[in-house]
Amino acid sequence: MKDFGSDKKSVIQSNLDAQKIAFAPVMFQAAKSLRNLGILEYIFDHSKASIETIASALNLPVYGVKVLLEAGLSLEMVYLRDNEFILTKTGYFILRDKMTNINMDFTQDVNYLAINHLEESIVNGKPEGLKELGNWPNVYMGLSELPEKIKKSWFDFDHFYSDHTFPEILPILFASNPKNIMDVGGNTGKFALQCAKYDPTVKITILDLPGQTKMAQKNIIENNLKDRIFTKDINLLDDSNTLPKDFDIIWMSQFIDCFSLEEIEKIFHKAHDAMAENTSFYILEAFWDLQKFQSSSYILHATSLYFTAVANGNSQMFHSKDILKIIGKVGFVIDEIHETVGVSHTLIKCKKKAL
Numbered sequence: 001m002k003d004f005g006s007d008k009k010s011v012i013q014s015n016l017d018a019q020k021i022a023f024a025p026v027m028f029q030a031a032k033s034l035r036n037l038g039i040l041e042y043i044f045d046h047s048k049a050s051i052e053t054i055a056s057a058l059n060l061p062v063y064g065v066k067v068l069l070e071a072g073l074s075l076e077m078v079y080l081r082d083n084e085f086i087l088t089k090t091g092y093f094i095l096r097d098k099m100t101n102i103n104m105d106f107t108q109d110v111n112y113l114a115i116n117h118l119e120e121s122i123v124n125g126k127p128e129g130l131k132e133l134g135n136w137p138n139v140y141m142g143l144s145e146l147p148e149k150i151k152k153s154w155f156d157f158d159h160f161y162s163d164h165t166f167p168e169i170l171p172i173l174f175a176s177n178p179k180n181i182m183d184v185g186g187n188t189g190k191f192a193l194q195c196a197k198y199d200p201t202v203k204i205t206i207l208d209l210p211g212q213t214k215m216a217q218k219n220i221i222e223n224n225l226k227d228r229i230f231t232k233d234i235n236l237l238d239d240s241n242t243l244p245k246d247f248d249i250i251w252m253s254q255f256i257d258c259f260s261l262e263e264i265e266k267i268f269h270k271a272h273d274a275m276a277e278n279t280s281f282y283i284l285e286a287f288w289d290l291q292k293f294q295s296s297s298y299i300l301h302a303t304s305l306y307f308t309a310v311a312n313g314n315s316q317m318f319h320s321k322d323i324l325k326i327i328g329k330v331g332f333v334i335d336e337i338h339e340t341v342g343v344s345h346t347l348i349k350c351k352k353k354a355l
């Protein structure tokens with residue numbers, strides 16, 4: 001008999017969990033249909049409802065409502081009392097929780113077809129699923145060209161997690177009264193705009209691929225901040241590119257997870273070369289080992305697979321030790337670490353090691 005060591009889960013529970021995995025894509029679609037067709041909303045609004053009532057109110061076939069709600073019983077999204085369905089807390093999360101909805105839409109719109117290419121992506125070290133979205137070497141080259149619905153789901157997912165960090169981050173960053181901030185991978189300029197509004201004199205330069213700086217430019221102009229927020233097109237995978245000098249802060253938020261460990265080491269060297277003694281280098285990332293809740297590490301492990309099959313084939317959401325090792329190797333010292341910023345992030349502040 002095989003010894004399962006510290007696996008204390010019962011056989012019955014293990015079998016059930018295995019079936020949840022075996023049918024995960026099927027049951028995901030059931031949950032999404034219960035949400036999108038308005039069935040969860042109807043039950044929530046009326047506290048409880050029968051199949052026939054829901055079908056008639058939503059103008060759906062009784063058969064369809066029946067199979068979905070029966071799947072909902074196994075998904076523990078609803079329960080039955082006297083022939084009427086009532087929402088569970090899980091059902092309520094699927095209906096109303098913003099993070100759950102953003103994750104579901106990201107799974108459906110960005111990943112659902114692409115993740116079917118995960119095995120090939122692992123074997124080839126390439127994002128083989130990306131062809132389901134478009135013809136680019138990595139997702140960042142195509143972000144601005146994604147079809148509208150897919151683009152919205154991608155940006156909602158990306159922004160949701162970093163947006164929640166802003167209120168905590170800004171007082172930390174501005175405590176040293178920076179005059180010039182370099183936002184590497186600054187995307188559509190959300191963070192730069194927040195900085196400019198927080199401090200009326202600070203100047204920010206966004207560095208990103210051309211598709212993204214173009215979107216940022218539009219937002220900068222709309223916010224009348226052309227004189228304080230600048231953009232620079234750069235591909236940091238090009239070894240000949242360097243980072244500009246003379247910044248008080250170099251900022252990388254949810255950026256290094258777009259690269260392999262070897263690429264991150266090269267990018268950190270570029271940051272090191274661009275820094276003066278008093279420059280602060282901040283890294284904001286969600287590390288899967290530093291999460292308080294199991295649901296957070298689950299999200300991060302799943303997100304890693306998006307990087308494998310869709311984004312670029314070689315990056316992931318990291319274990320903190322992976323990154324701390326490179327920080328030391330490149331020649332930085334850690335000045336501060338702020339754990340659990342926003343939903344799931346850690347903020348690391350580095351300085352150049354004194355010679």
Ligand SMILES: C[S@@+](CC[C@H](N)C(=O)[O-])C[C@H]1O[C@@H](n2cnc3c(N)ncnc32)[C@H](O)[C@@H]1O
Nearest residue numbers: 140162185187208209234235236237253254258
């Ligand atoms: C996951 S987004 C993070 C955006 C933003 N900093 C945030 O915290 O929400 C990563 C950003 O890095 C940029 N990026 C990815 N690869 C890049 C490269 N090779 N050179 C420059 N920017 C790159 C992407 O275009 C994207 O805007």
